[in-house]
Amino acid sequence: MHRIATTLHEKTRIVVKIGTNLLTDKLSGLNHDRINSLARGVSHIQSLGYHVAVVSSGAIGAGVAARGLKERPMTMPEKQATAAIGQPILMEAYEAAFRTQAITVGQILLTKDDFVNRARYLNARNTLAVLFENRVVPIINENDTVAVEEIKLGDNDNLSAMVANLVEADLLIILSDIDGFYSDDPSHNRHAELIPIVETITPRIEKQAKKSGGGLGTGGMMTKIQAAKLCTSAGIAMIIANGSNPRVLQEIVSGECRGTLFLPATHRLNVKKRWIGFVSHPRGSVRIDEGAKAALTNHRKSLLPSGILEVTGVFNEKDTISVLDVTGNEIARGVSGYSSAELAMIRGRKTDDVETILGRRAHGEVIHKDNLVLLSK
Numbered sequence: 001m002h003r004i005a006t007t008l009h010e011k012t013r014i015v016v017k018i019g020t021n022l023l024t025d026k027l028s029g030l031n032h033d034r035i036n037s038l039a040r041g042v043s044h045i046q047s048l049g050y051h052v053a054v055v056s057s058g059a060i061g062a063g064v065a066a067r068g069l070k071e072r073p074m075t076m077p078e079k080q081a082t083a084a085i086g087q088p089i090l091m092e093a094y095e096a097a098f099r100t101q102a103i104t105v106g107q108i109l110l111t112k113d114d115f116v117n118r119a120r121y122l123n124a125r126n127t128l129a130v131l132f133e134n135r136v137v138p139i140i141n142e143n144d145t146v147a148v149e150e151i152k153l154g155d156n157d158n159l160s161a162m163v164a165n166l167v168e169a170d171l172l173i174i175l176s177d178i179d180g181f182y183s184d185d186p187s188h189n190r191h192a193e194l195i196p197i198v199e200t201i202t203p204r205i206e207k208q209a210k211k212s213g214g215g216l217g218t219g220g221m222m223t224k225i226q227a228a229k230l231c232t233s234a235g236i237a238m239i240i241a242n243g244s245n246p247r248v249l250q251e252i253v254s255g256e257c258r259g260t261l262f263l264p265a266t267h268r269l270n271v272k273k274r275w276i277g278f279v280s281h282p283r284g285s286v287r288i289d290e291g292a293k294a295a296l297t298n299h300r301k302s303l304l305p306s307g308i309l310e311v312t313g314v315f316n317e318k319d320t321i322s323v324l325d326v327t328g329n330e331i332a333r334g335v336s337g338y339s340s341a342e343l344a345m346i347r348g349r350k351t352d353d354v355e356t357i358l359g360r361r362a363h364g365e366v367i368h369k370d371n372l373v374l375l376s377k
């Protein structure tokens, strides 16, 4: 049996995401045994000195059972009403399960705005830090009752990766109804094989990740691979393992678990860089030449006006922008030192000429290296 071993240190923050299929039964509501074993697992890893946050789906599932519905609701208001009914039932189940482990839980409901708006992002981060210091386990879910389609993060796989980023976690554990990531969806292909370690998320890996094979799950492996991309490029390891095993968390921290480990592509980034690279929305882009690309990717230099070929979009100084290579692939994101109008004037020009062209005092870099995040391929 393959074992996944990760190097964890004291104060390591671990985010555990638990999927709908594991938590809810089609119509009978929440699976309390599973919530109890999750609480035991979290208690075990907390006793080793790690901080743990849980990202949990299941509000709609719990609401469906409470309302005695035969099907999951289809319309947005019905879904949101069902989530409003189910969320406290879900929390009650967590509260009871963790109380038997002498652990207090706290509820955090997030929307996309809480990540995109930097002030709210830092605020959420500070709240979570206080909960961690007090050994409280935050139970996090998307705020389904207020989030309309346009402002939704959509699925809890991506939410859990954003949370792992927000709390500067070292590890995200995604518990699903399957042992890990396979070469193909095992519910359709019985020759599919478990892939124990993914070092780089190649286009092939992305192709192998299919949607959910059935049940109540939503994103399947596709959203889990998106989550893995986000985590690994921010320097966070990710594990997919089978949450039907009641001792899965204990086995993961002792390196005895079967599953898939996604290795981080870089060292952990600081909070500002995480926000620039993975949370804020680019307002525009610059396309750069090969020389500038090499300076950024091989020599970790700042981006200068001389390497810029083209400016797209309308943005202000200090907005986040995408950096594209000659072929249009996004290779980095960063905070622009200039507006799009100014960049259009100085693109391709020497740094020394910038002040003369703009008629004002200006620093040389278009994106300073401290405000630049390279995206892994």
Ligand code: ADP
Residues within 6 Å of the ligand: 018, 019, 020, 021, 022, 175, 176, 177, 178, 180, 181, 182, 183, 184, 185, 186, 187, 208, 209, 210, 211, 212, 213, 214, 215, 216, 217, 218, 219, 220, 221, 222
């Ligand atoms: P959860 O609620 O745990 O997020 P999902 O149903 O969304 O569960 O995702 C897990 C499902 O993804 C698996 O049960 C499987 O049917 C499907 N799947 C698609 N492609 C793959 C793959 N390459 N490896 C493993 N599972 C896959």
